[in-house]
Amino acid sequence: MxxxxxxxxxxxxxxxxxxxxxxxxxxxxxxxxxxxxxxxxxxxxxxxxxxxxxxxxxxxxxxxxxxxxxxxxxxxxxxxxxxxxxxxxxxxxxxxxxxxxxxxxxxxxxxxxxxxxxxxxxxxxxxxxxxxxxxxxxxxxxxxxxxPREEYIKTALDMVHLEDSYTVVIDSGNGAGSVLSPYLQRELGNRVISLNSHPSGFFVRELEPNARSLSMLAKTVKAMGADVGIAHDGDADRIGVVDDGGNFVEYEVMLSLIAGYMLRKFGKGKVVTTVDAGFALDDYVRPLGGEVVRTRVGDVAVADELARHGGVFGGEPSGTWIMPEWNLTPDGIFAGALVLEMIDRLGPLSELAKEVPRYVTLRAKIPCPNEKKARAMALIAEEALRSFDYERLIDIDGVRIEGADWWILFRPSGTEPIMRITLEAHTEERAKALMEKAEEIVRRAVERA
The missing domain is CATH 3.40.120.10 (Alpha-D-Glucose-1,6-Bisphosphate, subunit A, domain 3)
Structure with missing residues (x-):
């Protein structure tokens, strides 16, 4: 940085x-x-x-x-x-x-x-x-x-086709997606209901699309009997999705579903994701001929991997998706069109989401001054490698250690004075035990740094 x-x-x-x-x-x-x-x-x-x-x-x-x-x-x-x-x-x-x-x-x-x-x-x-x-x-x-909006829509319609028409609720969060996302969905032949689509610069909800910020979208999908809800952040490079039952579809689940759909649409190949993505993605795409490759956190690292080594799809568990057949820019608007095509081909989102394995993911933030991060990270790596009985180590961005049915990622934030811990395990009990140990390691390292 x-x-x-x-x-x-x-x-x-x-x-x-x-x-x-x-x-x-x-x-x-x-x-x-x-x-x-x-x-x-x-x-x-x-x-x-x-x-x-x-x-x-x-x-x-x-x-x-x-x-x-x-x-x-x-x-x-x-x-x-x-x-x-x-x-x-x-x-x-x-x-x-x-x-x-x-x-x-x-x-x-x-x-x-x-x-x-x-x-x-x-x-x-x-x-x-x-x-x-x-x-x-x-x-x-x-x-x-x-x-370029007309050209964008025309080009997108050459790549995405729907057999049927759907009711779509779009929440642009008063951001730039307002001027494009609802229009693309309408041109696909869908009935569009827009929320927060006056591009005012005064945001009526938190811009990051998550279960909390999209509660109004979820209620609207349910009330209108819509097939799907699609939301964007301020510049619409990300997508958040609500299913036909009015439930926010967790990022990991959506990442797995769309990666699987890209493999069905464009053929077998690499799926590029980041070190903070869970095992559900690997388990879901493997039978579809997908090989998961992990890289540093950030859309540029995902795009770089796709540009250098090819791949069918790249995405982060934050709703940032890159479709290389379309562009190397993360695109929440084109992603929305693909979600509709996936529903059109494979069925309701609430049913599709059941096919993705669910594991327990926990996250923690521990305060750490920016000037201490490098030293703290070195201490964390040293102690983590000594304290856990792991099978695999990935150290391209922070330190990720993996066991057969768990993983832990220790990583300094690139935007805040904190250390992040992300982990996943098959049971809640195991996840909590791992987190307790991980937090203790980080706190000690920050103190000593």
Missing amino acids: GKYFGTSGIREVVNEKLTPELALNVGRALGTFLEGGTVVVGMDTRTSGEMVKQALISGLLSTGVDVVDIGLAPTPLTGFAIKLYNADAGVTITASHNPPEYNGIKVWQANGMAYTPEMENRLEAILESGNFRKAPWNEIGAPRKAD
Whole structure:
């Protein structure tokens, strides 16, 4: 993690750390890094979006880079537009699921994948140096506005087809998904009921789609007798799903179901996920010809693995899904279309969810100052490897140790001053015993660090 870029681009409180000056300089740094070309810029619905976007665009233009401004646009639309307009990069002005006082800057490559930490480090170095390219008056970049929504829907309809029509409730959380997700579902032939779809920048629910934040969606699905409820975070790169019975479908279950459906749709192959994903995914996709590969947490790590080594599907147990046949940008809107196609082919979601094995997952957060994280992590690794009788170790992102029917992941948060513990076991009793031991190890390590 650099000075500006965290695990998902720059994300800060507006007019405190994220100022117009910073946005201007990020634009100048990106333009200097690219040495010309075209950049697509979109933004989510936050009240600060226009301010940050205009400053960033000014910076880009000053370096001689052309800009395609797609205005209010979910992250997946930015990713799509990069390819559509043959651009060299894309930027979304978004703070994803953070509260409304935050905003952020996330940069995308020409192939639709987020900038890797290495690329962000190079941008940081240019930012810090202040050594920006300055285009002469007659070579300043040209701005233009464009709206790729129609093309997005048309292209999606070439890949997703429904035999029947369904009633879908969509909760966009007053975010950027409002301008695209309900329209795609309608074009698929569905009856659409929209919740929180006025893109105001004043969010009426917590933006992260989870069982708590989607209680109104769940009630609406039940009351309207709908077939499914689909929800998004602020920039709609994620999806949360409520089944036909009005129950939130846990992320792990949904991840398994959609990975299985991708294997049915596109053929056998690799399913890429992150180190915090449970065994249910492996157990569900193995009979369908899927091989699970785990990588670091974050959509860029999943996309990177897919880009390098191929795969049928990539996803995190946070509702972030990447469909490589479609794009390397996480896309909660296209994901929603796929969920409908899966229901159309395989049956009601409430029935499908029963097929996914259920294990006990526990999570804990333990306070740990950022400056102590590296030392604490070294101590945790040392003691965990000594204290548990494990069969397998994965240390690409934190430390994950696995037994035959359990696993524990110790990992420093990339966004908060905490250590995270995630674990899974077949019984509640076993899970609680493992967590007690794991928490004790982490607390001791943080004290000693």
